[in-house]
Amino acid sequence: MTAAFVLEGVVVGLAVGSIYALIAVGFTVLYKSTKILNLAHGELVLFGGYLAVAVTSALTSLPLPLAFAAGVAVTLLAAAVLGFGVERAVMRPLFGQPLLSVIIVTLALGYVIRGIMVGIWSGETKTFPPVIPPTVVRVAGVPVSLVGVWSAAAAAVLLTSFSLFFRYSRWGIAMRAAANEQLTASTLGVSLKRVFAYAWAFAAAAGAVGGILLGLWLGVNFALAAVGLKALAAVILGGLDSVPGAILGGLLVGVVETVLGGYIDAHVRVFGHTLHGFKEVTAYLVILVVLMVRPYGLFGTEHIERL
Amino acid sequence: MTYARPCGDFKTSYAQDMALLDTRLYRWGFALLLAGALVAPWVLGRWIFLLNDIAIFAIAATGLSLVMGFGGQVSLGHAAFMAVGAYTSWFATTELKLPFVVALPLSGLVAFVVGAVVGLPSLRIKGLYLAIATLAFQFLVEYVIVQTVSGMGGTPVPPLDLFGAPVNTEARFWYLALAVWLAGAVFATNLTRTRVGLALMAVRDRDYAAQVLGVDLLYYKALAFALGAAYAGVAGSLFAHYNRVIGAEHFSLAQSIDFLAMVVIGGLGSVWGPHLGAAFVRTLTQLSKIGAPLLAASIPMLGRATTSMRDIVFGLVLIGVLVWEPGGLATLFRKLKRYVDLWPFPH
Numbered sequence: 001m002t003a004a005f006v007l008e009g010v011v012v013g014l015a016v017g018s019i020y021a022l023i024a025v026g027f028t029v030l031y032k033s034t035k036i037l038n039l040a041h042g043e044l045v046l047f048g049g050y051l052a053v054a055v056t057s058a059l060t061s062l063p064l065p066l067a068f069a070a071g072v073a074v075t076l077l078a079a080a081v082l083g084f085g086v087e088r089a090v091m092r093p094l095f096g097q098p099l100l101s102v103i104i105v106t107l108a109l110g111y112v113i114r115g116i117m118v119g120i121w122s123g124e125t126k127t128f129p130p131v132i133p134p135t136v137v138r139v140a141g142v143p144v145s146l147v148g149v150w151s152a153a154a155a156a157v158l159l160t161s162f163s164l165f166f167r168y169s170r171w172g173i174a175m176r177a178a179a180n181e182q183l184t185a186s187t188l189g190v191s192l193k194r195v196f197a198y199a200w201a202f203a204a205a206a207g208a209v210g211g212i213l214l215g216l217w218l219g220v221n222f223a224l225a226a227v228g229l230k231a232l233a234a235v236i237l238g239g240l241d242s243v244p245g246a247i248l249g250g251l252l253v254g255v256v257e258t259v260l261g262g263y264i265d266a267h268v269r270v271f272g273h274t275l276h277g278f279k280e281v282t283a284y285l286v287i288l289v290v291l292m293v294r295p296y297g298l299f300g301t302e303h304i305e306r307l
Numbered sequence: 308m309t310y311a312r313p314c315g316d317f318k319t320s321y322a323q324d325m326a327l328l329d330t331r332l333y334r335w336g337f338a339l340l341l342a343g344a345l346v347a348p349w350v351l352g353r354w355i356f357l358l359n360d361i362a363i364f365a366i367a368a369t370g371l372s373l374v375m376g377f378g379g380q381v382s383l384g385h386a387a388f389m390a391v392g393a394y395t396s397w398f399a400t401t402e403l404k405l406p407f408v409v410a411l412p413l414s415g416l417v418a419f420v421v422g423a424v425v426g427l428p429s430l431r432i433k434g435l436y437l438a439i440a441t442l443a444f445q446f447l448v449e450y451v452i453v454q455t456v457s458g459m460g461g462t463p464v465p466p467l468d469l470f471g472a473p474v475n476t477e478a479r480f481w482y483l484a485l486a487v488w489l490a491g492a493v494f495a496t497n498l499t500r501t502r503v504g505l506a507l508m509a510v511r512d513r514d515y516a517a518q519v520l521g522v523d524l525l526y527y528k529a530l531a532f533a534l535g536a537a538y539a540g541v542a543g544s545l546f547a548h549y550n551r552v553i554g555a556e557h558f559s560l561a562q563s564i565d566f567l568a569m570v571v572i573g574g575l576g577s578v579w580g581p582h583l584g585a586a587f588v589r590t591l592t593q594l595s596k597i598g599a600p601l602l603a604a605s606i607p608m609l610g611r612a613t614t615s616m617r618d619i620v621f622g623l624v625l626i627g628v629l630v631w632e633p634g635g636l637a638t639l640f641r642k643l644k645r646y647v648d649l650w651p652f653p654h
Binding site: 037090093094097099100101103104105107108109110111112114115116117118119122229232236240277278280281284285287288291292295 | 375381428431432434435436438439440442443444446447450453454564567568571575614615616617618619621622623625626629630633
């Protein structure tokens, strides 16, 4: 493992990791305020990617950057509406139900969303029109595609604005209050229903942005849903209920996957076989290791439970 | 005796109290069901494949219901245990040249051991975290299958024979599957009434309380996973020889979620649940496989949207069950029975 390989891996990994971080923040915000682990998050990511591609390619009369901007705006709006709808129609009746039912409902939701998307877009790989030219720039002497730089920058801007939103805006504070202590927040006049609805809308929008950025980079297909679940690794690593943890976890998973997974992919032989695609399961190995060693993650609340 | 269950408790002996089928209606009903199952190949003709399909998946779902419905542990990797059984059976019959009668229990045994190992973390992590850990296990098993034996395609499995008699038709396979299904179901039903089953339910309801009562948590949680996995392993072995080709796509995450759906739709914590659920889910799956092209042909406007019809219907049913009837089909049947019992009075 040469220094150049590691450096390259770290730079590329940070770029991918910033997108994971964005998706993971959606996960975490939802978990923090509603205590729901949303296993349909991958489908929300996919939804964002597909819708943005569809809108962007449909608006052929507009100049490309404008069409893309319109696509992003429509997607964000649609994702937020989807989030609201899911909360109202499915999650609210289940309030207070056991954890198991809620997890299964999110899985079922994933099925429905995915099924509808397969029906509409038939599961082929869709690519964005060339919004960003496919050139390669050098970051710290490492060649990275321009798309990667752009998506990392976009992710960074969004993450910053999210944290400002949670810190200073009225709704952000209400959501944090609800996350911290639901009962107290509700006695102080925070509407839990609304907080839950906003949390869902927010999670869906964050997932959709992640889908758009990944779609710009890799093209949109059903593998993106798996990427959505990789954000789970980031969330577990950072601690389920910690937003900074999710960001750091996302970046770490991106780097570990690119450096370690990439190295094992390329160089490690088992019984003379190369391990193709090991990169894809690295995130799940991270999950298993973290759960064994430190189940509450790097920054998560440590539940002291003797079992 | 027109009532489903007579008013009052007329049981006069311990044996009567412990009988699995405790009323005349149940005994007759079950006998009728069995008789129907035995003559099914003549009645159903080529549709018997549906019963074979249901039998295999019901056996695996019974295992998951032990883990989830009775043990209270979430498993998103049940299909992975089925894969363990299927590949064990394949290895035993091809490489080791063992007969099927040895390979079948062997598959269950290997899956049992793997299940116990996967169940060990359940002591340290629970709820959400356990779900995620089993999800990771599922992905790793899929990866190992693709990397080692099957690649992206499938592995052929030899046809099976029992003591030299080939089991090469759907009807013959049905009798084999029925025997295994019945044995598995009776074992699971009885298990839930023994010390083990009661301990599992105690762990499900409140693990601290169970521990205070002297239930060894590590042992029973691991045992729940191991038993569930053993059922999946046996089902996997049957599936391997029934389908004659096994690959990563048969044991995917989607299949694991299907198992979850079977147990939930059927009814968690009910002995009939997994069977009803498996019958429902597999029938829906097969019908939509047959129905989708027909629907697309008759209403061309729908076009390719029909391909994903099953997923959508399936997800909606699952959500509907959880929102309106968390007890699943088993509870619906119980309510129906109560209604018939009390008719024409409302209470």
